Amino acid sequence: MKTRLYLLVAVAALLAFHRPALAHHSFAAEFDANKPVTVNGTVNKMDWVNPHSWIYVDVKGADGTVVTWRFEMGPPNALLRMGWRKDSIPPGTEVKIEGYRAKSGQPVANAKTVTLPDGRELFSGGSTPPGLGEAAAVAKP
Amino acid sequence: MKAVLSRISAATAVLAFVVTAVPLSAQEKAAAKYVAPRTADNHPDMQGAWARRGVGLQEANAPSTPLGDFGSTGQPYPTVFNTGVFTTQDRSVLQGRPAGVIDPADRVLPWRPEADAARRAFIPKMIPPASLAYVEKAARCVLPGPLEADDRHPYQIIQRPGYFVMMYEYNHVTRVIPTDGRAHVGSNVRLFMGDPVGHWEGETLVVDTTNFNDKTSLGRTVPYHSDALHTVERFTRIDPNVLDYQITIEDPKMFTRPIKIAGTFQAADPKTELMEFACAEGSQVLPNVFGFELAPGRGQASK
Amino acid sequence: MTPKRGPRFKAVLAMFLWVIPAVGQAQTGNIPRGPDGKPDLSGVWQVLNSAAWDLQDHTGALDFPPGQSVVEGGTIPYLPAAAAKQRDNFEHRETDDPAEVTCYLPGVPRATYMPFPFEIIQTPKVIVFSYEFAHARRHVFTDGSPHPAGFPDFWMGDSRGRWEGDTLVVDVTNLDERTWLDRAGNFHSDALHVVERYTPIDASHVMYEATLEDPKVFSRPWKISMPLYRRIDKSVKILEYECVYYLQDKRYGNAKPVGVPQ
Numbered sequence: 001m002k003t004r005l006y007l008l009v010a011v012a013a014l015l016a017f018h019r020p021a022l023a024h025h026s027f028a029a030e031f032d033a034n035k036p037v038t039v040n041g042t043v044n045k046m047d048w049v050n051p052h053s054w055i056y057v058d059v060k061g062a063d064g065t066v067v068t069w070r071f072e073m074g075p076p077n078a079l080l081r082m083g084w085r086k087d088s089i090p091p092g093t094e095v096k097i098e099g100y101r102a103k104s105g106q107p108v109a110n111a112k113t114v115t116l117p118d119g120r121e122l123f124s125g126g127s128t129p130p131g132l133g134e135a136a137a138v139a140k141p
Numbered sequence: 142m143k144a145v146l147s148r149i150s151a152a153t154a155v156l157a158f159v160v161t162a163v164p165l166s167a168q169e170k171a172a173a174k175y176v177a178p179r180t181a182d183n184h185p186d187m188q189g190a191w192a193r194r195g196v197g198l199q200e201a202n203a204p205s206t207p208l209g210d211f212g213s214t215g216q217p218y219p220t221v222f223n224t225g226v227f228t229t230q231d232r233s234v235l236q237g238r239p240a241g242v243i244d245p246a247d248r249v250l251p252w253r254p255e256a257d258a259a260r261r262a263f264i265p266k267m268i269p270p271a272s273l274a275y276v277e278k279a280a281r282c283v284l285p286g287p288l289e290a291d292d293r294h295p296y297q298i299i300q301r302p303g304y305f306v307m308m309y310e311y312n313h314v315t316r317v318i319p320t321d322g323r324a325h326v327g328s329n330v331r332l333f334m335g336d337p338v339g340h341w342e343g344e345t346l347v348v349d350t351t352n353f354n355d356k357t358s359l360g361r362t363v364p365y366h367s368d369a370l371h372t373v374e375r376f377t378r379i380d381p382n383v384l385d386y387q388i389t390i391e392d393p394k395m396f397t398r399p400i401k402i403a404g405t406f407q408a409a410d411p412k413t414e415l416m417e418f419a420c421a422e423g424s425q426v427l428p429n430v431f432g433f434e435l436a437p438g439r440g441q442a443s444k
Numbered sequence: 445m446t447p448k449r450g451p452r453f454k455a456v457l458a459m460f461l462w463v464i465p466a467v468g469q470a471q472t473g474n475i476p477r478g479p480d481g482k483p484d485l486s487g488v489w490q491v492l493n494s495a496a497w498d499l500q501d502h503t504g505a506l507d508f509p510p511g512q513s514v515v516e517g518g519t520i521p522y523l524p525a526a527a528a529k530q531r532d533n534f535e536h537r538e539t540d541d542p543a544e545v546t547c548y549l550p551g552v553p554r555a556t557y558m559p560f561p562f563e564i565i566q567t568p569k570v571i572v573f574s575y576e577f578a579h580a581r582r583h584v585f586t587d588g589s590p591h592p593a594g595f596p597d598f599w600m601g602d603s604r605g606r607w608e609g610d611t612l613v614v615d616v617t618n619l620d621e622r623t624w625l626d627r628a629g630n631f632h633s634d635a636l637h638v639v640e641r642y643t644p645i646d647a648s649h650v651m652y653e654a655t656l657e658d659p660k661v662f663s664r665p666w667k668i669s670m671p672l673y674r675r676i677d678k679s680v681k682i683l684e685y686e687c688v689y690y691l692q693d694k695r696y697g698n699a700k701p702v703g704v705p706q
Contacts, residue, residue, distance in 0.1 A: 048596030048597075049419075049422065049423035049596075050417065050418045050419040050420060050422065050423045051282070051418060051419075051420045051423050051424060052423055052424075052425075072425070075293070075294075075418065076596060077294065077310065077416045077418060078293070080416065080592075080595060080596075085593070085594030085595070086594050086595065086596050087594060102429060103269075103429070104429055104432065104702070108429075181479065188567075269701050270701055271701075272699075272700065272701075273692065273693070273696045273697050273699065281688070281689065281692055282688060283686055283688055283689045283692075284579065284684065284686055284689075299565065299567050299570070299572065301486060301565060301566075301567065304565070306565055306572070308572065308581070312579075313579055313580065313581040314579065315572070315574045315579060315581055315682075317563060317565070317574065317681065317682065323679065324679075326679075326681070326683075330683065332683065332684050333684055333686055333689075334684070356689065414583065414585065414589075415583060416598070417582075417598040417599060417600055419548075419549055419598070419599045421547065421548075421688040422548050422549065422599060427692060427695075427696055430701050430702075431696050431699045431700075431701055431702060432701075432702035433695075433699075435546060435547075435691065435692070435695055436539070436540075436545065436546045437539055437545065437546075437695065
């Protein structure tokens with residue numbers, strides 16, 4: 001198990017240098033790279049929907065109102081193959097998300113990084129799903 | 142003296158034995174030509190889960206495109222988005238192999254001048270899209286045509302007597318390729334993925350595909366093609382973990398001669414199960430671009 | 445046979461005995477089989493009913509063919525609140541049907557009886573179902589593997605199959621709650637569990653049965669059944685019904701982008 005995960009990360013690192021000829025959709029059509037946004041909030045829910053996972057985060061404003069932001073993430077199949085499961089990020093988890101805002105102006109964004117309370121980043125090569133323990137620990141590529 | 146000589150000769154004999162017993166190097170192994178195992182109907186067996194690599198229509202002196210790559214927006218593309226498909230440990234057979242456009246070697250694509258001018262006028266209108274016609278095809282989650290599948294998702298090949306079936310995890314594309322060299326469907330049947338017909342040439346499966354419609358894209362700098370598109374693919378298993386893949390693309394309304402692309406299919410974990418990738422169901426691109434939902438009425442339930 | 449029979453009787457009897465097995469073979473024989481002796485379901489199949497419009501008895505109307513119920517017992521046993529929801533679905537089917545109107549993948553068992561053919565490609569470890577409608581596809585893993593734990597729902601579910609004699613039994617879970625069972629708004633929840641049975645009758649017919657269980661919607665499990673007919677047309681193949689593309693053209697073909705800085 002350990003060997004396989006190290007191999008996985010090693011190959012993932014190799015794959016990182018392979019730019020696919022295309023991504024399945026155009027970021028630029030929907031999101032604005034000139035409108036970065038960072039929110040801190042609690043997870044409301046996570047949608048495992050192809051082609052993207054979505055994470056809904058309740059963000060409390062200075063005046064106490066809560067806005068639910070919707071962040072687009074990568075394909076759930078990727079997460080599943082890495083060992084993440086449906087309940088890996090339960091509602092109530094505090095997260096920090098950095099991303100790029102939708103051109104529509106809605107509280108919608110494309111997630112660049114999703115950081116959990118212990119500092120792990122959800123989509124980086126070094127992140128591991130909770131509950132897999134030491135055997136799942138992998139080195140950052 | 143005799144004892145010394147006999148010891149030397151004994152040592153030499155041992156040395157000779159050791160030298161000849163050294164295993165072949167990787168290059169020497171590759172040079173001994175690999176022959177694929179056989180299916181029940183005695184054709185090369187290329188079945189399994191694979192990662193497609195290197196297939197793309199790179200273009201020298203391409204017009205700049207506002208689409209770019211994900212990386213060009215400044216957003217990093219995390220490695221885990223490569224779906225955890227992993228390929229074999231021994232990659233020696235991949236050394237020195239060309240990938241991508243190999244003919245023309247300089248990657249200056251053989252455009253017909255009027256087709257080149259038309260696409261150069263088209264591309265700037267894609268971001269923001271002037272209308273639906275200018276929305277990048279990949280963003281619409283429709284069948285991708287001969288090139289543009291998302292290679293971050295695995296492929297699976299299964300073979301039955303008379304059929305070679307390529308399944309893409311991406312957008313649940315399935316190509317059922319008959320291998321009996323039959324005729325193509327009638328010319329008024331037009332298909333996003335074309336109509337493929339295969340035949341075996343020794344170790345190589347040759348797939349001839351016609352009947353394309355004109356609704357797919359060949360790449361970010363070739364955002365559309367004509368319905369004269371015709372492709373020929375060649376699949377050869379050159380290693381337990383590698384399929385050699387070539388695709389020749391011909392579109393006489395766009396290009397003055399064919400373009401050849403080289404790539405590989407590299408073995409993924411044998412336990413890889415293709416999962417559903419329901420692209421259109423989860424895509425919010427068009428609703429975000431146009432400001433209203435695809436469903437016409439009360440609106441679908443959101444999960 | 446103790447009484448003595450004449451030679452003519454014996455000749456007629458012999459002919460009769462020769463004919464009967466031949467008739468029997470036409471009904472139960474000639475089922476294509478793989479090297480493992482199991483039936484080989486590979487080929488192109490399609491239903492010949494109007495279950496796609498409504499699983500239960502339905503009267504004809506303009507653009508709405510009539511049909512008899514494919515539900516065992518006739519009616520679907522809805523819980524009272526669910527029955528109200530189904531009526532609401534039915535009233536809004538012109539806008540709300542996820543498959544016919546929005547081109548979403550149709551789910552299981554609806555994909556089986558859409559008015560489009562599908563192809564079965566059978567190998568020892570996986571049987572692939574490739575549906576012409578929206579190129580829907582599912583993999584029925586017959587390698588003994590279980591449904592993976594903790595997976596999200598899929599539009600076409602997760603299917604694991606095994607053989608019981610000549611019947612392929614497919615257990616389907618993880619079905620996305622957003623699919624409908626037909627155009628009449630018959631529906632289910634995320635608790636839906638489907639068990640399908642594919643039983644070859646002869647070389648060109650398979651009896652298809654599906655048992656649906658969903659304690660949030662139905663008061664008990666219930667079952668549908670219908671024949672699948674092999675498409676024997678020359679050079680028959682699955683073509684493309686790229687519903688999504690057609691719908692996008694219809695909805696957005698004349699629209700202008702919004703939310704874009706000018």
